[in-house]
Amino acid sequence: MARETCKRDIFIKSAKLKAFHSVVTSHSLRQGIQSLMEVAGLGKLRPNTLMLGYKNQWMLQEQTVVNEYVDILHDAFDLNFGVAILRMPDGLYGDASVPLQLAELVDAGISAEQNDTMERAETKQLGQKLRSQLGPHGDLGRTNLNESSQQNSRDGRLSTLMQKQKSYFSERQPKGTIDVWWLYDDGGLTVLLPHLLSLSPSWSRCRIRIFAPVTEQLSTEEVRMTSLLRKFRISFSSVIMLSEMKSRPSSESVEEFMKLPGGEESNREDVKEKTFRHIRLGELLRQHSTNAKLIVVTMPIPRKNTCSSILYMSWLETISCKLPPILFVRGNQQSVLTFQS
Template sequence: MNTKVQDNFKSYKKSPTVPLNVSDQRLLEASQQFQKKQGKGTVDVWWLFDDGGLTLLIPYLLTNKKRWKDCKIRVFIGGKINRIDHDRRAMATLLSKFRIDFSDITVLGDINTKPKKEHLSAFEEMIEPYRLKEDDMEQEAAERLKNSEPWRITDNELELYRAKTNRQIRLNELLKEHSSTANLIVMSLPLARKGAVSSALYMAWLEALSKDLPPILLVRGNHQSVLTFYS
């Protein structure tokens, strides 16, 4: 939080009649959102990868706390159209073994559908200032710019990770469809290997994924199991 916003908050606390601008008001509300009892609502878990169970464990522990005890856990997983019932039963069995209470399981059979054109266009517009566009430059000039600003998105990189880009945009569409009213969304964090994906493209993925949604917690375990059960 910058100094100006902090000063505005201090003034507001001393004199509640001091008006805040829209941005400051949103920051103030966001900072206080989890300080109150959540009431009846949902914590939506989007478990897209088996990371050892951390993405499931955190919501379970959270809903055992007083402020979150009235929230139900809903679980969303990827699947295939012709196996939705099978995948739902398998997930229900797994959650029962882990003794995790849940209110609903949704299997997303259309998770790999291509996103809408307008959302693809919005993503292209967002990343435009961060692109290198080496195909429009002399090779030597492109190399100098790439070395001095390694965070820039190259044309080759953008094409290489096109499918992963589309996935984040498509997930945002599904999140808006299914979880727009959730108190909290807990979701698997997209994986990007250091040196393989530029920082600008990775941050663009996170922005595309979480845009216009309730609070979202992105989690990535290290594949070591954090959930145990007795057979």
């Protein structure tokens, strides 16, 4: 616990951040996040949004792991938190199960003396590993050398991918768009987050495009949405009202969805229409936002006792696959936009 606290103290100081942070220990990820949501922050500076990485490999994991992931979302909503889930095209850090302690230490600015201590420990471990691989004559087998070479190559590619993803939101972006798909009124968090991001010098060259479904006449809806965004002082380049949201998805897209683990469950009458709606949303995202630098879309809520964790992850998968970085956002229904300046 003390070591983790020290590492985070060093990181906050080196990054010149002003923040309150808490470190907790628990027997599971869900319990740890529950504790953090309850203790993090101070007074009015308590956080109101939980941000997670998308579980890219959910189809390869046990159902209990997927259940825990979705239960974390339920816990956040129960505690009146907003939720954001970020999906990168190659997964966060490549979704590789490799130790990240060394990268964390470098980022945190650990002193040279501490780094030397870590390096000596790692060198000792490496020596023990090599000795265990020595043949009867004290030499390494050719197979082990080849495996080591291949592993080094994979580690190098992984390191490059990690650095690229970690700097994606801090490096200066070329001209492009941030596409906001504001599908439900969740208090305005879906619009506020990309607006704040666009104020950063790194993202100042990216224009915000607002996509919203049509519920009445197209011209009336567009005028009303434009007026509302201007009252809230949200900078945007265009408002695109979509009347195709209510259309049925193509048979090809439905067939692709049925191949997912939640495909069979989607045949239930109480979830069939929602499933079609999410499949259709995925089609429209790939039609309009394939070239966006970032997509922000209102996140569907997993209803307890109605939508299983497998079906819910299948919905998120069909919405977000084959797309640029996408951020699912769902506010806690408390307004975060004001008319006051």
